[in-house]
Amino acid sequence: MSVLTEIKDSFKNGSVLTRLIYINIGVFLFFRFVQLFMVLSGNPSGSIKTIISFVAVPSVFEILVVRFWTPFTYMFVQFDFFHLIFNILYLYWFGRIFMDIIGAGSLLKVYVLGGLTGALVYYMGVNLVPAFYPSTGYAEMIGASGSVMAILLAVAVYRPNYSLNLLFIGNVRLKYIALVAFIIDLISIPGLNNTGGHLAHLGGSAFGLLYGLFLLKGNISTIKYTKQKNTSWKPFWQKKTNLNVSHRRPLSDMEYNALKVRRQKEVDQILEKIKKSGYESLSGSEKKTLFEASKDSNFK
Numbered sequence: 170m171s172v173l174t175e176i177k178d179s180f181k182n183g184s185v186l187t188r189l190i191y192i193n194i195g196v197f198l199f200f201r202f203v204q205l206f207m208v209l210s211g212n213p214s215g216s217i218k219t220i221i222s223f224v225a226v227p228s229v230f231e232i233l234v235v236r237f238w239t240p241f242t243y244m245f246v247q248f249d250f251f252h253l254i255f256n257i258l259y260l261y262w263f264g265r266i267f268m269d270i271i272g273a274g275s276l277l278k279v280y281v282l283g284g285l286t287g288a289l290v291y292y293m294g295v296n297l298v299p300a301f302y303p304s305t306g307y308a309e310m311i312g313a314s315g316s317v318m319a320i321l322l323a324v325a326v327y328r329p330n331y332s333l334n335l336l337f338i339g340n341v342r343l344k345y346i347a348l349v350a351f352i353i354d355l356i357s358i359p360g361l362n363n364t365g366g367h368l369a370h371l372g373g374s375a376f377g378l379l380y381g382l383f384l385l386k387g388n389i390s391t392i393k394y395t396k397q398k399n400t401s402w403k404p405f406w407q408k409k410t411n412l413n414v415s416h417r418r419p420l421s422d423m424e425y426n427a428l429k430v431r432r433q434k435e436v437d438q439i440l441e442k443i444k445k446s447g448y449e450s451l452s453g454s455e456k457k458t459l460f461e462a463s464k465d466s467n468f469k
């Protein structure tokens with residue numbers, strides 16, 4: 170099987186998160202190869218900015234009206250390599266947690282709506298706050314950071330005490346990671362390099378915060394697919410099947426820890442039974458419990 174075939178199959182059968190990552194990387198490579206072609210053809214490297222302008226959110230209303238698609242396209246575009254790497258890593262880490270806790274069915278919605286909110290805050294900031302006026306009178310913005318921040322804040326509000334094991338630090342609760350990321354964006358606004366980007370980050374964070382609060386209050390239902398293969402996108406014209414829509418109250422820390430201990434005891438008993446009598450001695454329900462525990466990283 171060729172590399173292209175493997176990528177195609179991975180995109181086709183992958184989750185929403187996999188497809189979002191592929192799209193962001195694909196768009197980055199597209200613009201980079203266009204730039205390479207232009208340079209080799211004798212065109213100045215800066216000419217690529219003219220092309221990117223058609224997918225970047227402009228700060229001028231007259232241009233925004235004409236390029237009305239840009240609030241949607243900008244959130245999939247990165248041109249700087251390190252900008253891409255950080256956004257992809259954040260999207261992968263927090264996107265996986267989001268799907269495990271809230272559900273894959275909501276990931277694309279939060280990504281897109283968080284990005285749109287980021288574009289709105291960016292546009293309002295650079296046009297309504299004198300301190301943010303572009304020095305040249307015109308500015309543009311690209312990047313998935315606003316969407317990623319929306320995903321992080323949504324899951325951090327919904328499950329604030331979820332712990333991540335960070336290198337050189339140890340276990341850190343998700344709420345503290347989200348808080349640090351938010352503060353960094355807030356205090357970085359006065360900087361000269363990426364004020365518009367930080368405004369978009371704050372807009373995405375605001376949407377994620379509200380989304381998480383609505384989840385906690387039960388005003389939004391979480392959607393999880395019953396089959397692994399159905400965690401990927403479905404075109405809007407295809408009928409969605411095998412959906413299980415549930416309204417769930419998030420577990421308290423005490424309830425979550427009790428559930429974790431109880432599940433671990435069940436797994437230990439099953440493993441002891443396998444040691445004494447072999448795997449074939451297990452009942453159907455015991456095999457199912459063991460299989461589900463093997464997939465749930467929270468009980469490993």
